[in-house]
Amino acid sequence: MKILFYNWVDYLDDEKRGGGVSVYQKNVIHELNAEEERECYFISSGISYDLFNNKPRWERVKHGPTENRRRRFEIVNSGVLSPAHHSFGHEVQLDEEETTEAFFDFIRKKGPFDVVHFNNLEGLPASALKIKEHWPETRVIFSLHNYYPLCPQVNLWFQERENCLDFDSGKKCETCLPHHHDERIVRLANAVAFNLKKRGIRPGSRLFDRGFGPSMRLAGKAVRVSNRLFKKGQKPTPKKEGSNKLLKRIEMSHRKYTRRRAQMVKTINTYCDSVLCVSDRVGEVAAKFGIAPALIQTSYIGTRHAEKFEHTHPKPSIVKPDGSLTIAYLGYMRRDKGFFFLLEALEALPQELAERIHVVIASRLIDQPTMDRITALSERFASLLFADGYTHEQLDTILEEADLGVIPVLWEDNLPQVAIEMHARHIPLLTSDLGGAQELGNCKNMVFKNGSTTDFAKKIGAILDGKVSTEDYWKNAMAPHSMAEHLDELHKVYDTKARPIAYLPSAEPKAKPAKKAAAVAS
Structure with a gap:
């Protein structure tokens, strides 16, 4: 093939x-x-x-x-x-x-x-x-x-x-x-x-x-x-019969x-x-x-990080024995990724919650004002660790103490790679209600309203109070797809016969229609 x-x-x-x-x-x-x-x-x-x-x-x-x-x-x-x-x-x-x-x-x-x-x-x-x-x-x-x-x-x-x-x-x-x-x-x-x-x-x-x-x-x-030389040497373009250069089609730009x-x-x-x-x-x-x-x-993409799922295990509790919690953010410092929303949510978090939370941020720094906001958080939280970018080889070290990954996206993020990487290490995810990351844990108690600092704080408070257990998160969670599993799916897609051109009445079918896949969307 x-x-x-x-x-x-x-x-x-x-x-x-x-x-x-x-x-x-x-x-x-x-x-x-x-x-x-x-x-x-x-x-x-x-x-x-x-x-x-x-x-x-x-x-x-x-x-x-x-x-x-x-x-x-x-x-x-x-x-x-x-x-x-x-x-x-x-x-x-x-x-x-x-x-x-x-x-x-x-x-x-x-x-x-x-x-x-x-x-x-x-x-x-x-x-x-x-x-x-x-x-x-x-x-x-x-x-x-x-x-x-x-x-x-x-x-x-x-x-x-x-x-x-x-x-x-x-x-x-x-x-x-x-x-x-x-x-x-x-x-x-x-x-x-x-x-x-x-x-x-x-x-x-x-x-x-x-x-x-x-x-x-x-x-x-x-x-x-x-x-300039090209235009100087150009010959006038002969006018085509029936063409009218004086009239141009006008329409609203939208x-x-x-x-x-x-x-x-x-x-x-x-x-x-x-x-x-x-x-x-x-x-x-x-x-x-x-x-x-x-x-x-x-078709969930395959990842080589899936092997981590086989060699790691859920922690007994999302919250540490001393009542604290380490949350981790990986990825870009971008608004659509929810990074600046996360800063706002952490800044607004009640002090009685903030002082029980350790924060880990691994993201390429974009400017000094953003670093100043990150630094200011260290006054309110139990601790704050920051990595100015990272490689995949460094992920295990960066996430060593993480109890909870945060995916605060503000757009329909298809399925963030960082979500898969943390989930594959048996780190539960707290996600916004947009995009595909919420499908990994499939746990409603770990999903907050996108852009809502109030709902974010509510969910964090429930986790710190022990109202969301490890069992709650993992009982319906999805195992990340390995490359082998994903390739098996691709083989089935590739090996199906091509269908004829659709929706064109004049098109002559030259192949038998492929069996249509079941619709995912309602």
């Missing part, structure tokens, strides 16, 4: 972009490559650009780690910048003919593939999903690790402050971001970085850091000169956002065989916004 995976950034990216999805992609490809009957390829798009050539093309990855280079590819000069906020809501996210053709040309030359599995769509136009128009027997799988098809901001997270339940026919999208990136500058920066990397100058090195700024200035000047969501959903429903959701909650959100329930299938 020949499988092609797609994500917007190389899973071995030197700059570690792509977060948990890149880690997941690396693990899946590593495991599948160990199976003789599976042959895995990978392609990314929207990051690498030339300085003087805008035509999209595909090529083998020529930079970064040498691992698996013969099967790692990228589209250079994609008409769709990635990640999504670099081309926020731009209509090329729906269709960009040259980029789609470059993607299909790759499939023609390196395929055909039995399965094309999209772990994202950022960096490609939605028209790239129309694989079945050329290869009807190919299974097209789409994994929802975020909400990009439904939301140009990706997270259904409005103005960096609230969960977006209704985009008001696209009107809220117009004011969602405080500013929009200049795509020309982003493209130029990517081109400079791409050319440095191809010459063996890797991100993070002193040479790259010192060379990037001067290279940007030189490249910008060279591109401006090149553009219309493009309603069109984007509708077209994304229609394309997925038409051309994908299965939409894999990394939690039940993701399936519910997807169905709410129009993804066909018959396509939706929950």
Whole structure:
């Protein structure tokens, strides 16, 4: 079986972009490559650009780690910048003919593939999903690790402050971001970085850091000169018969956002065989916004941390024998992740509770004012330990004394990797009522209303008073999925026959319909 995976950034990216999805992609490809009957390829798009050539093309990855280079590819000069906020809501996210053709040309030359599995769509136009128009027997799988098809901001997270339940026919999208990136500058920066990397100058090195700024200035000047010369030598474009350059279609700007969501959903429903959701909650959100329930299938991602679940055990009590409690936060200092809500909740916690709590925070520091707020907490709490970032190898040490993990997300976070990592070590989780993390423990007494410092304090108080026991938490808890278990699920998804193109009356079915997965969402 020949499988092609797609994500917007190389899973071995030197700059570690792509977060948990890149880690997941690396693990899946590593495991599948160990199976003789599976042959895995990978392609990314929207990051690498030339300085003087805008035509999209595909090529083998020529930079970064040498691992698996013969099967790692990228589209250079994609008409769709990635990640999504670099081309926020731009209509090329729906269709960009040259980029789609470059993607299909790759499939023609390196395929055909039995399965094309999209772990994202950022960096490609939605028209790239129309694989079945050329290869009807190919299974097209789409994994929802975020909400990009439904939301140009990706997270259904409005103005960096609230969960977006209704985009008001696209009107809220117009004011969602405080500013929009200049795509020309982003493209130029990517081109400079791409050319440095191809010459063996890797991100993070002193040479790259010192060379990037001067290279940007030189490249910008060279591109401006090149553009002037190109325009000077251009011949006037002959006017096409029937064309009218005086009249332009006018419409309200929010219309493009309603069109984007509708077209994304229609394309997925038409051309994908299965939409894999990394939690039940993701399936519910997807169905709410129009993804066909018959396509939706929950597929909890596999993790190598699952082995920790076999070698650790629940503590006798969530609260320590001396009546104290150690809570831990892992991850990013971001509003959508609930980090600043957590600071607010801890600052507001009654003193009689705070003095019984030890706090552990492991997160890359973003600025000194945030560090000042963290430091101030040490006056109120039993103790406070802080790590300015961490590696996975350091997790056991960081979490050694943790009794309770906190996942305070303010958006429908699909299923945070940090939640799995703590849960796999038999650390109970106190989560907000958004996203998939609450499904790990499946314990209502350990879920608080998102954004509510009052409900957070109520739940913490109940835990400290012994009203939530270890047995309460673990009796309905889910064991984290191992990579082997997850691969078994993927094999079943991959091995099912492709269905015909859906919802297109003119399409002639060329394969028997696959057995539809049971709907997850109500």
